[in-house]
Amino acid sequence: MPEALTYVLDIDGNPLMPTKRCKKVCRLLKAKKAKVVKRTPFTIQLLYEPDSHVVQQITLGVDAGSKHIGLSPCTDAKELYAEDAKLRTDVSKKLTARREARRTRRNRKTRYRKPRFNHRVHSKHKGWLAPSVEQKITCHLNVIRKVTKILPVSKIVIETASFDTQKLKAQLAGQKLPEGKDYQNGEMKDWLNIRDYVLSRDGYTCQCCKGESKDKELQVHHIHQRKDGGSSRPENLVTLCKHCHQEYHKGNIELPDKILKPASFADAAFMGVMRKTLLERAQTEFAPIPVEETFGYLTRAKRLGHGLAKEHYVDARCIAGHPEARPAQTVFFSRKVRCHNRQIHKFNPSKGGIRKLNQSAKVIMGFQLFDKIRYQKTECFIFGKRTSGRFDIRMLDGTKISASVSWKKLKRLESSNGWLIDKRQNNIVNIE
Structure with a gap:
């Protein structure tokens, strides 16, 4: 039988050490000396002041990521909790849909209104982050806060990572890794802008029809759309004539198989943007609990050195500094979902314009x-x-x-x- 841990709060709501004495927990609940405050994970609150309680040193390891978060609070000998939290990846698409709805509404209702580009929030608030990044940072803080409410955490260790996209691109292409001045001698050296470079690279020829459409107007197309995480990197751009570009977006034609979607570095970019902000906010919010930083290569060395599987909550246990601790018998899997849907009307009106x-x-x-x-x-x-x-x-x-x-x-x-x-x-x- 797996041993079930019950998380305990004192009469003031402060966390105590968890217990595996299920029979005692049942007696306290029947005698109304405790009450259930949370079902998953199962947490009770004492309704009396205990004679004494001992709090051990608990280190919370946090495996930060753009899609998953690993959590593992451990003592020297035992893991007290394990969780793999899955984050939302649809925020950017939802914002795109909202922008489209607002633009069509303004076109119907207030066509006279002038654009106000100087009123954008990023120009008014320094340190502004994109909503998709801000939402993920908030989720990191929320899951850490959830653990600190049920366990007396004494230290928090967060793994942050910074990725060298130039090296990642070279590895995928099988090229020599850049060193020193190689970072200054990129593929766009001596070119004024990225559009001229892409047109010249493709020989000023549509890569879809090879000039058969007789359309002389050339445009640059994003292979991996920006709303899906694509960027304006040269390998993500291709030359198309105006006719093929319009037909592709209408869904009438498809791009040739030789035009492959490049690898996306959106997750690497996110980690580079959020790492400092997450660490600073965690240090401010969870004070006086010390918050420290560690790096991925240290976690990987510990995991491989102890022969552990590659899981987010296992990495978090290594981040906490206790890879040899006895693992928890229960792992919690959570998933972030949207809390509100503020879209009032459907996008496609029914017959009669209703x-x-x-x-x-x-x-x-x-x-x-x-x-x-x-x-x-x-x-x-x-x-x-x-x-x-x-x-x-x-x-x-x-x-x-x-x-x-x-x-x-x-x-x-x-x-x-x-x-x-x-x-x-x-x-x-x-x-x-």
Whole structure:
């Protein structure tokens, strides 16, 4: 049987050391000397002042990333918690959809309004970050805060990384790694702008039709769109004539197979942007808990030296400095979801120009979106709702359980708070 840990708070809500004495926890709950404050992870709060309590030194390792976060608070001998948190990757696309909706509305309603480019937020607030980056930094702080509320963490260690994209590009192309002045002698040396370079590289010829369209106007096309993380690097640009460019965006033609999408360095760029900001904000928010920084090559050396598997929560245990600690028997997997949908109307009007509402009631039959529920002895989540009281329920990873089930067959376990969380038994153990 896996040993289950119960996380304990004192009467004032301060975290104490967790316990595995399940029978004592049951006695305290029955005697009303404690109450349940959280179901996942299971946390109770004492309703009396204990005679004494001993708090050990706990180091929280944080494996920061652009898509996943690994968390592992450890003592010298034991791992007390393990979590793999998955972040959102749709923020940029949502912002693009919002921008399109606003522009079309302004075109319909206020065509006289002049653009105000000097009022952009990045020109008013120094240190401004893109919303997609800001949201991920906030998620890092949220998951760290969640752990510090259930465990008496004495030190936080965050792994931050800075990537050399020039070396990454050279490795993928099988070229010599740049050194010294090689960084100043890039492929665009002596060129005034990137457009002229791309046109010259492609021989001033459309790479789709090779001039068969007879269209002499040439344009530069982004192979990997900017809204999907593509940049204006030369390998992400290709020369197309105006006719092929328009037909491609209409979906009438496809680019030749030889025009391959280049590797995306969006994750590497994100880590370079957020590393200093995350460390500074963590040091400010979690004071007086000391927050330290470590690097990926140190984590990798510890993991390989102890023969551990490559998992985010395993890396976090190595970051905490206790790779030999006994791993937790339960691993929590969480996923960030959107909390609000502020789109009022659907994008495509129905016949007659009627713009239908896009929103329904927040709570239907006592259930709301992303609530954790039980259906036929299976714990899952609500991913879709209808006013009739029927719901689309799925597992944490999106596996569909039922596309339409009545609310009468559901039992709510936890309310939605922006995070879906579930637990699984940990099958990764240390190799002796």
